[in-house]
Amino acid sequence: MSGPLSLEPGDGHDTLALRLATPRPPRRRPRWALDDATLAIRLPGHGPDEEAVSTLAAELADAIGPAVHPYEVAALLEAEGLSASVIKERYGHPNLFSLATALYERVPRTFPEPPPAPDPWRPDTLRCLLRGVLFALPALAHLLTAPLWSLTRYAPVLIVAGIASWAWGQALGHRAHLRLVTGRREASGTLFAGSLLGAAMATALALIPGPDTLALAVAAGQSLYLAAAGVLLVLARERLLLAALSPLIAGAAVLPWWEPGPLARAGLPLLALLATLAAAGHVLWRGRTGPSAPHAPRTPVRASLPYGLFGLAAAVLVVLTGRQQPYAVIALTLSMGPAEWLLYRYRGWSVAALRGSATPGGFLLRSAGVLAGCLGAYLLLLLPAALLTGADPATPLLLAAALWTALLLQAFGTAWPPALLCLAAAASAGAVTALDLPPEPVVLPAVCAAAALCLAVCALRVLGRPSPHA
Template sequence: MAIRLAGARPPRRRPRWALDDATLAIRLPRSGPDEQAVSELAAELADRIGPAVHPYEVAALLEAEGLSASVISERYGHPNLFSLASALYERVPRSFPEPAPAADPWRRPDTLRCLLRGVLFALPGLAYLLAAPLWDTGGYAPALIVAGLVSWAWGQALGHRAHLRMTAGRREAGRTLLAGSPAGAAVATAVAALPADGGPVTLVAAAQSAYLAAAGVLLVLGRERLLLAALSPLLAGAAVLPWWQPGPVLRAGLPLLALLATLTVTGWVLRGALAVPAAAGATRPRLLWSLPYGLFGLAAGVLVLLEGREEPYAVIVLTLSMGPAEWLLYRYRGLSVAALRATATPTAFLLRSAGILGLCLLAYLAPLLPAALLTGADPVALLLLAAVLWTALLLQAFGAAWPSAGICLTAAGGAGAVVVFHLPPGAALALPLGCGAAALCLSACALWLLGRPAPHA
């Protein structure tokens, strides 16, 4: 057993006003506050008095410093603590330190991932390039187009619902995709069988619908690289076409191999998502919430189809541009957050928001102009259609899905009616006029809804 003496505690730091309390002093009574002593105390505590918003905060600070009533009365000449606190509060100017800037999740978008998604949107077209000599393109086109439109609309709605479920957990999103993707492929195939009269084109439509459903699952779950690997047979087959024409077996086998690889990878990814523990208390979002996203997918598909009737290469350009379009959506949100921090009035934010919208649209449309001229497409129709799609996606990113869906459906319905029924002003002007009006309405809607600070806070 040993007895240890407690070590001496370090001396406590004492305020300057208390350093000479150990010295006996005779003080003559004053008739008022000692301004010099109060000024010295204010200078000593200025860094802590400055951020105060009320004298009571200064009073709490003085109490924490240990100022007694006798010290306040004798040294500073104030009758009580609150009188001295008020004097210090008035003497020290307000200085509110700026808080540390919050992290901006939109500042650095994943550029490689966005570009890869744009490439993945266009890569399935290589399957049609490889298999084109094996079928009647004109006879198969209606069924494949109908199946594609249904798959596009279904995929947009299902993707939105899966992202809503993702907030509860990856397992919940996986269950939604597992139930919705096969159903969407079945519906698209059934609809395509109507114009095909149940012929062999139905099998091609079924394969197309199955791929679109599986690819949608991988894109929602963020497995773009796996999808790229699954599509590698298409890349290999298309790469040799300029120098060597493969036989029918390879032309049919490579797309089929890519489809099987995509389905296999999708099943493996879904299995991993379903292995995650279920979230407690997860609620299912209403189906109606995803309806406008599906309607927008249908309208966008019709608009792209109308553009592709006259300019098929323009559709390829537009598809590849979806990657940069997604990147610009991230940049718009990041720039808007920066504008929110830099402006002090709603009018200033509205003006800056309008500038950001114009800048992002210009950055998206500028590369499309030389691409349209290079492919021989009409640049006016392509740029207006691209502006419609990007602005609608912007509104959807902020939850304003019904305005974008309604405007795009109106434009698609009007342009489609002009083309089908040969109405004035004619098929050549139907799409540019419809997209131009839709772009103006969507831009005005974006300024009205997103030109306020609330959506960006």
């Protein structure tokens, strides 16, 4: 039985629903975007269907919440396949943008935190610790060869050659890292030429006091080792260097129980030196066989000058500390591994602080906290070792603070301020020591404290801004 259906305004019936005879096949679209089997004919002038729009807003709340403009919602609806007919007939909106605006206004704004990004500065803990050990292992050569020659007589020659090698190695290492950006072949060429020149220069300094065959031989061995070890460390071949030093380690390990004799005492360090030279030569040869970059830009040599000057100043300060506290220098050398690890950690934690800061002032406070935490952790790590030496820990701790902060600034490309500050400290302490001026014992810790304070202020000024960490 059938009859007319009243659709007069105000009678409570404003929609005529007609069931289609054959349902459409399912489509791979969201349920709310499908044209179902019911055709809704809405009377004109009645506006949007608020209930349907609210239901759609609830279903799409997670996707609409992060939107910053209704156009983003419109793009979402269009991408999901919402047709114009569905928009008009089911939701009562004249077009896509009208529905998108309604959805945008109904759903509150939500800005979910992005997933945590991987730390690009996560350090290799084992590698950092190994580097600290490798810095100190060459001292075993002096332990083995001590009965064969007078260390007191030849110490000035070795110190001068060592200072020169340290300064040259710092500058060469910086230049080699710049060339590594161009290619391994270019870096290998720079290291080969630079290491030979540096070793020759440091060895030649042994001739200044006068011709002495033994002094020249010892200085040459020390300079060649430092040059070859620098090559392996720059090219991240620490394990190869450790293997090359194994004869030295084995000889020193048996000294408490066995007297190896003059031949073994001289032969084991020589064998370690030859192994280090062979390892460095092998690595450089393999690097030179790689592809070349003929049109790569070359950085001026003067760009590495401040790094060499810092190496010179650091070497002088360490030597002056060693005059008063030789065992503290060994502890300081071993601590270079944890110091390098903390440099990586500072960069990673600074990036995390940048992500968690909303204002430049907030980042400055976080950056100061990261700097204080890393520096404090380094000094706390060094303090027990300094106390075990039985000397006043103030000087090695202040020197360590100055050197670590200077290395931190250099890691961010700020080279001249740490170089000049450390040079001023080294020149002041060196002049007082050389001229035997009073009060000599307190000058070194005083200049180290002043340098550390100035470097910390410089680090806060330079690294307390977001731009170096972006």
